[in-house]
Amino acid sequence: MINVVADVGLLCLLLTVALAIVCTRSPLSLVLLSGIYSIALCTLFVILDAVDVAFTEAAVGAGISAILFFAVIRPEDEPVTAFSWPSSRAILLGLGVGVLLLAGTLDMPMYGDHLAPAHQHLALRFLGQSFEEIGIPNVVTSVLASYRGYDTLGEVVVIFTAGVAVLILQPDNKKGPAKPGDRDRFAPELMGNPVLKTVLLRMIPLVVLFGLYVQFHGDYGPGGGFQAGVILGAGVITYGLLSSATRLKRIISDKWVTLGMALGVLVYGLVGVAGLFLGANFLDYSVLGPTQTAGQHLGILLIELGVGLTVSCTMVSLYYCFKQGES
Amino acid sequence: METVYLIVLGLLLIAGLLSIWRAGIGPTRFDRILAVNTFTSKSILFISVYLFATGHPEYLDIALLYALVNYVTSLALVNYLNRNPVSAND
Incomplete structure (x- = not known):
């Protein structure tokens, strides 16, 4: 009811x-x-x-x-x-x-x-055996990160490619001095407002903490690298909205952000290649640790780290691109 | 107990409908941003009540996430209005 x-x-x-x-x-x-x-x-x-x-x-x-x-x-x-x-x-x-x-x-x-084809074929195997094979309670994370590691690698590369495409499309950095009609440059910073400053500067650490919790708790509950990356990105961008994109760039420069985007994909790929060198298939984490489940745990932790890094850096990078040429 | 949950969920749905109405007709943009905030709070309550009613309180993380990042939309709007000042009755 x-x-x-x-x-x-x-x-x-x-x-x-x-x-x-x-x-x-x-x-x-x-x-x-x-x-x-x-x-x-x-x-x-x-x-x-x-x-x-x-x-x-x-x-x-x-x-x-x-x-x-x-x-x-x-x-x-x-x-x-x-x-x-x-x-x-x-x-x-x-x-x-x-x-x-x-x-x-x-x-x-x-x-x-319950007789739908989606619930008949592989779902039964995933639901029945994933805890023995992977050793983590959240079946969604098992499927996403381990059984279907290729697909998730593809998704991360798609996000990375989208971020790179926006970076290519952004206007040139050196636009020259501000025009008088360009009122964005002369807007007062929101940091001057005591309410916003007091409340939101204390919110940023909480949001970042929650993002890290989502990142590392994804094996046990809902969440994972994709969601955590967006939350972390939002926490960082909050500071940019409060002061300005330029002030945020002084703390986290856009070069580091671009590097982080690529680094996340690299971490993911290297975990896959590590499996190859240890004598298993690409993106097979079972050989990474002393036991099968320990290896799976380590592999999933590392690739989720790569996903989170790429997603959060892409979010901040998108924000920088859209704020190009403003104060 | 289920009747109580049902009544609460129904009332929250009506509250959500009313805030959608306010967000749709406005008339000022401050009405709209308040309507979005109200709708988010009602959704947090709806998700929490629903999860307790069906016995899955471990998924409260989702309501927590909304409670935590609810400010972002308002802040983005404040930032936009700060860059593009408007008259008070718009």
């Missing part, structure tokens, strides 16, 4: 937010509404027992997306009419795609069907 009420209620909320997003024209309201959408979606993931997915949604939705969106929108883009229906062609296209997607779900197994 609780499940049904929570499911239906949250889906109704999601539909309401989606309709509001469709009708809103102001970029600022869109960012805030998509934040609400992300939170409602995260709650839905919790109800579906997908806690690791919920954790990622929470970290990205609450921690980083608003920072990046607010870095790129401008007040000049605010429209005169904040609220209007989309054009009839857009509505038709949306409805058409929606009907096609609904038709696509007709072939899928019912929600909660």
Whole structure:
């Protein structure tokens, strides 16, 4: 009963937010509404027992997306009419795609069907044997980091590549002196506000501590390198929002951030190659320690470290890129 | 006990709907940011109540994460408004 009420209620909320997003024209309201959408979606993931997915949604939705969106929108883009229906062609296209997607779900197994193919093939083996083979309670981490280590390596490389692509696209550093119309350069720092300074400077260590907890507790509960990287990045960027990107760069220079992005991928790859030299397959951690589970523990710890390093450095690097040319 | 949980979850959903309404119609941007904050707090409560109702309090980390990084959206907005000052009634 609780499940049904929570499911239906949250889906109704999601539909309401989606309709509001469709009708809103102001970029600022869109960012805030998509934040609400992300939170409602995260709650839905919790109800579906997908806690690791919920954790990622929470970290990205609450921690980083608003920072990046607010870095790129401008007040000049605010429209005169904040609220209007989309054009009839857009509505038709949306409805058409929606009907096609609904038709696509007709072939899928019912929600909660234990005979669904996804629950028959490998899932039984993972659920039954992962604790003996890998030795950690969170099956999601076992699958993500060990059984499917190749896929996760691919994901880390994708994040690294995306970060590099943004770095390539960023404008030239040497833009010359500030123009008088460039009001961003002359905005007072938020650090001057005693409330923000007192509260948020004490929040940063807590956020970083929580990020480290998520990083190293991923074997036992929801979380892992991806989520921890985003949380750590958000903690660091908080200081940049409070003072300025330039002040943050004096503490963590952009060269180190770029180096960290590459270093994380390197750590991941080297752990895989270490397995090769010890006489096993690429990314087989069993040979890294005295026993199979000890080796798996060490391997998963190291590759999660690499993932966390790459993700957190990519987040900070994205922030630097979007703040290029500002005070 | 389940009835209590059900009533609380239902009330939290209604509170969430009301804050979505406020975030949608505004009219000022400060209404909207307060609405987002309210919605986040209600979600933290919703997740916590749901997890206790279904007997999985070990997943409270997610609610904790929201409680901890909830300030980021507000701070990013304050930073944006600081760089782009607006009139008080906008």
